Amino acid sequence: MNLPNWRDLVQGRQAPLxxxxxxxxxxxxxxxxxxxxxxxxxxxxxxxxxxxxxxxxYVFTVTEYGDVLIATLVTAxxxxxxxxxxxxxxxxxxRFRAGRYGDMLLFITLITLFGGYLVKxxxxxxxxxxxxxxxxxxxxxxIIDEPLGILIYSQGAIVITLTYFLLPFAVLPIYxxxxxxxxxxxxxxxxLGATPFSAGRDIILPLSERGINVxxxxxxxxxxxxxxxxxxVGGGASMMGHFIETxxxxxxxxxxxxxxxxxxxxxxxAIVIACRVxxxxxxxx
Amino acid sequence: xxxxxxxxxxxxxxxxxxxxxxxxxxxxxAALGAVAGVGLQTNPAAAATTMTWxxxxxxxxxxxxxxxxxxxxxxxxxxxxxxxxxxxxKLQAGGIGKTDLxxxxxxxxxxxxxxxxxxxxxxxxxxxxxxxxxxxxxxQAIRFKDQLxxxxxxxxxLPLMYDPAAVSxxxxxxxxxxxxxxxxxxxxxxxxxxxLLVWGTAVTGKPMGTLLTREELAKVIDELIDxxxxxxxxxxxxxxxxxxxxxxxxVAVSAIGWEAVAVWAKAKGKEIKYVIPKxxxxxxxxxxxxxxxxxHQDLSYKMINHVISPEPQKVFATEQSAGITxxxxxxxxxxxxxxxxxxxxxxxxxxxxxxxxxxxxxYDGTVATYDDFLTEYARLQKA
Numbered sequence: 216m217n218l219p220n221w222r223d224l225v226q227g228r229q230a231p232l233x234x235x236x237x238x239x240x241x242x243x244x245x246x247x248x249x250x251x252x253x254x255x256x257x258x259x260x261x262x263x264x265x266x267x268x269x270x271x272x273y274v275f276t277v278t279e280y281g282d283v284l285i286a287t288l289v290t291a292x293x294x295x296x297x298x299x300x301x302x303x304x305x306x307x308x309x310r311f312r313a314g315r316y317g318d319m320l321l322f323i324t325l326i327t328l329f330g331g332y333l334v335k336x337x338x339x340x341x342x343x344x345x346x347x348x349x350x351x352x353x354x355x356x357x358i359i360d361e362p363l364g365i366l367i368y369s370q371g372a373i374v375i376t377l378t379y380f381l382l383p384f385a386v387l388p389i390y391x392x393x394x395x396x397x398x399x400x401x402x403x404x405x406x407l408g409a410t411p412f413s414a415g416r417d418i419i420l421p422l423s424e425r426g427i428n429v430x431x432x433x434x435x436x437x438x439x440x441x442x443x444x445x446x447x448v449g450g451g452a453s454m455m456g457h458f459i460e461t462x463x464x465x466x467x468x469x470x471x472x473x474x475x476x477x478x479x480x481x482x483x484x485a486i487v488i489a490c491r492v493x494x495x496x497x498x499x500x
Numbered sequence: 501x502x503x504x505x506x507x508x509x510x511x512x513x514x515x516x517x518x519x520x521x522x523x524x525x526x527x528x529x530a531a532l533g534a535v536a537g538v539g540l541q542t543n544p545a546a547a548a549t550t551m552t553w554x555x556x557x558x559x560x561x562x563x564x565x566x567x568x569x570x571x572x573x574x575x576x577x578x579x580x581x582x583x584x585x586x587x588x589x590k591l592q593a594g595g596i597g598k599t600d601l602x603x604x605x606x607x608x609x610x611x612x613x614x615x616x617x618x619x620x621x622x623x624x625x626x627x628x629x630x631x632x633x634x635x636x637x638x639x640q641a642i643r644f645k646d647q648l649x650x651x652x653x654x655x656x657x658l659p660l661m662y663d664p665a666a667v668s669x670x671x672x673x674x675x676x677x678x679x680x681x682x683x684x685x686x687x688x689x690x691x692x693x694x695x696l697l698v699w700g701t702a703v704t705g706k707p708m709g710t711l712l713t714r715e716e717l718a719k720v721i722d723e724l725i726d727x728x729x730x731x732x733x734x735x736x737x738x739x740x741x742x743x744x745x746x747x748x749x750x751v752a753v754s755a756i757g758w759e760a761v762a763v764w765a766k767a768k769g770k771e772i773k774y775v776i777p778k779x780x781x782x783x784x785x786x787x788x789x790x791x792x793x794x795x796h797q798d799l800s801y802k803m804i805n806h807v808i809s810p811e812p813q814k815v816f817a818t819e820q821s822a823g824i825t826x827x828x829x830x831x832x833x834x835x836x837x838x839x840x841x842x843x844x845x846x847x848x849x850x851x852x853x854x855x856x857x858x859x860x861x862x863y864d865g866t867v868a869t870y871d872d873f874l875t876e877y878a879r880l881q882k883a
Binding site: 263279280282283344345346364367368446447450453457458460461463464465466467469 | 586616684690733748749750874875878
């Protein structure tokens, strides 16, 4: 498909049609983001922001919150990997294994999107709690004598809750990529002697690359910025978003909060780009 | 009813058109909009003034009591918070100029006034200001640069909460929560100032636990980190989560508390008790404040006058089991509530539960500042 170039869009008949969307993009995304970038170099005195140009906020972020930053990135990376892997397997099952039940499985996936974010968090609190379903089942089966306390208020609870929340968002792009793979291509590979595993590895996996990238990106970026789930099921395990919120609220320090946000944003983008390069290299070998 | 029926008919008509042209769709939508518009016009007369308010859930009951809202033709729009700090966030993130009234912990008022988030209050416009508990009106923290920024309207303490069915004896000291029998059964709440109000005194023995040296502040945070790592079930996000944890029998004692937790736990069928340990505790006093550039300031004053008048104070005290500030309302309260809050000896109550200011903004060479506290508290959150 040939995409129109920028000059054609601006000079051509599309310009008036594009103007409302461009204005919205500028006002709701570009200008606020640029404002916060500028704020990140300002300083605060007596609770009021002062125009300035200092790198102190970035130095503070690295020295005081470097450990939280790394922990947040690691947690988000684990969540993104688990979510993408599960989403890939699920999408593969829907597209190539489930036959006529595929649409029903996809519908069930979409249904889970209707639940609210906080509702899902509280649902997992009930499931993982001491008197939750899992402990109840384990007690009923005689596997444990008293409820396990470690299921909730732990790093594992954060990974489980966010993975569940993000799974539908990851399934959709991967399934979309797989739908575009012609059945003929897989059948031809099988006819030429490829095992199901090697057909999956050499045909389906490389052709799903774009969907995998998008799924990983969504799962990673949403979880890296999340601070609500860790507060409610992590039992005090804090991620970077929580400390950013603190700076913007009773810390009265928007410049520091902005510097922390941009540090998190830039390191997250670096990881996403690195993962994309590694995935591409791996699939081409 | 007729207009509603017409609206549905228009929707059905639109949905019947299986292949709508763009013009047809726009025409249909316009017709639908017109019908809906007519429908809206037939709604009951809209209130003249929409007033927005931010505070804890339950704090709105005195505002809604009586006929105040109807008498003043007010469409009341409450926003509930999970922490006092949330109000500061919301005001800074666009709430200024759109919010008519907030309820706020008194200790934050000087910082908020300094940060330009509040309007000064004219005491002459608060008719019953003189009827409020004088000890509360005298607090320096409700003023900034000699101007009043908050009207005291309710108060309470941060007691040690415990489950009588799970403890062998009523805890006498805050340090009792570190007994081996409570390991993994201690409830903590991520309430920055609240933790300092309680543990500042418990660790240092100073009556004002918020006015500490930097070394003392570090010791307090070290103690809280020890409790979090070695004794706590969880560092709960809200007091509501703490009430849930008591109701689920996940915790037996708490490292911080609020009388309201017992009310919430009781609603879930769990009897929780509370006690002020021998070291004493922090006391809170929430004030009514007018945010900067509040759009209906005359009505804000009217609302303040309503909330602190005797009948709404009685409603709030009895429904929330809270302390109130208008002394003329005290005779209206049930005896057990009067006894619980010891209105006859408020000075005595304030010896055990103390009103404390937030740490100062500027370092004087001795007392740790508010920023020092935030940096140290982040150590607890990270632990």
